[in-house]
Amino acid sequence: MDSLRLPRPELEDLVPYEAKDVKVDVSLAANEHPSNLPGEIVEKLAKRLNEFEFNRYPDPTAGKLRGLIAEANGLEPENVLVGNGGDELIFDILLSWGGPGRAVLDAPPTFAMYAIDAQVTGTKLVRIPRGPRFEVDGEAVLSRLAEGDIDVVMLANPNNPTGNLIPETLLIDILNATDALVLIDEAYFEFSRHTMRPHMSRHPNLAILRTFSKAFSLAGLRVGYLLAHEDVVRELTKVRQPYSVDSFAQWVAATVFHERVVFHESIGDIMRGRDRLSHGLSAMEGVEVFPSEANFVLFRVEHASALWRDLLHGHSVLVRQFSRTPGLEDCLRVTVGSEEENERFLAAMRDVLSRRRASAILGGSVQESKETVGELGY
Ligand code: PMP
Numbered sequence: 001m002d003s004l005r006l007p008r009p010e011l012e013d014l015v016p017y018e019a020k021d022v023k024v025d026v027s028l029a030a031n032e033h034p035s036n037l038p039g040e041i042v043e044k045l046a047k048r049l050n051e052f053e054f055n056r057y058p059d060p061t062a063g064k065l066r067g068l069i070a071e072a073n074g075l076e077p078e079n080v081l082v083g084n085g086g087d088e089l090i091f092d093i094l095l096s097w098g099g100p101g102r103a104v105l106d107a108p109p110t111f112a113m114y115a116i117d118a119q120v121t122g123t124k125l126v127r128i129p130r131g132p133r134f135e136v137d138g139e140a141v142l143s144r145l146a147e148g149d150i151d152v153v154m155l156a157n158p159n160n161p162t163g164n165l166i167p168e169t170l171l172i173d174i175l176n177a178t179d180a181l182v183l184i185d186e187a188y189f190e191f192s193r194h195t196m197r198p199h200m201s202r203h204p205n206l207a208i209l210r211t212f213s214k215a216f217s218l219a220g221l222r223v224g225y226l227l228a229h230e231d232v233v234r235e236l237t238k239v240r241q242p243y244s245v246d247s248f249a250q251w252v253a254a255t256v257f258h259e260r261v262v263f264h265e266s267i268g269d270i271m272r273g274r275d276r277l278s279h280g281l282s283a284m285e286g287v288e289v290f291p292s293e294a295n296f297v298l299f300r301v302e303h304a305s306a307l308w309r310d311l312l313h314g315h316s317v318l319v320r321q322f323s324r325t326p327g328l329e330d331c332l333r334v335t336v337g338s339e340e341e342n343e344r345f346l347a348a349m350r351d352v353l354s355r356r357r358a359s360a361i362l363g364g365s366v367q368e369s370k371e372t373v374g375e376l377g378y
Contacts (some may be wrong), residue, residue: 163292
């Protein structure tokens with residue numbers, strides 16, 4: 001035949017994730033750690049590289065890493081599931097607890113993968129929008145949960161891209177109000193230092209997601225993990241790809257986790273950098289900065305897409321733009337970089353804004369950018 005049968009119609013309006021490879025001097029668009037792995041860890045790995053068994057399949061349970069994570073969190077290995085990035089675990093949750101005839105609740109604007117994975121798995125998405133300061137509308141969430149048809153709740157804490165935390169009392173109210181699987185996504189836990197871990201013993205429906213991609217400099221390796229009741233882990237093990245976390249990633253992540261005190265200093269630097277960015281941006285006329293507990297800062301500025309373009313083309317600084325995301329009109333998100341990157345970003349912002357003011361005095365108008373590349377990436 002010379003034709004192709006159509007795929008699932010419900011995927012028709014999904015846009016494929018094709019991150020364009022933009023080469024820039026200062027890349028602050030993906031909430032990555034600004035530094036590569038510390039040299040001492042790389043040296044340790046390099047010394048043992050020739051013993052590494054590339055020819056063998058990985059341990060499907062990531063036993064060594066799982067054990068280390070369980071121990072650090074005061075849990076049993078059966079309460080830990082390691083995944084190919086946090087992304088895989090979000091997807092697995094919707095494969096197990098979502099699917100046709102089932103519903104997931106989220107609170108936009110939030111991490112885009114919840115909605116994308118809902119669509120891919122045929123799960124109904126129930127969206128309870130956040131308020132003007134991106135606070136979760138607790139009353140609306142609780143009354144929606146009371147209807148009894150929600151199977152999964154996904155809440156990022158702190159939220160990406162807004163950076164704010166949900167009050168712990170509200171999270172407890174949510175856990176008390178439902179038997180749905182409640183995923184508290186703590187991808188930025190090492191920066192916020194807030195966790196729902198102490199509530200796990202009372203709530204078998206609480207699952208916590210963490211990642212090695214942010215504080216531990218391993219975004220390129222794809223390792224995340226879930227802390228959850230053993231029944232949850234067992235269910236997810238049914239749907240996950242058995243070898244999704246390769247043995248190299250398991251080995252490096254286990255070494256990194258074992259040596260994690262080494263990261264304290266850079267995490268502190270990132271938190272200081274965040275304050276520097278927030279203060280620097282707040283001092284600029286026309287820029288509204290939202291408080292952040294993560295390794296990025298969200299801000300609102302008039303004609304954000306034009307500003308995003310001028311930062312990129314005029315200064316080789318890439319940030320993430322959300323101008324087309326409902327609730328985030330005219331918002332940009334900058335990841336905390338190295339001290340030098342943060343200063344370059346702030347200087348570029350000052351330059352673009354002062355040129356804009358000068359051109360306004362001469363009667364010029366700002367042309368919005370139609371480019372979409374800045375919308376891609378995490
Ligand atoms: N959750 C949130 C809130 C995130 O921002 C991210 C990454 N940006 C993830 C999960 C997934 O991270 P990864 O797949 O790199 O572990």
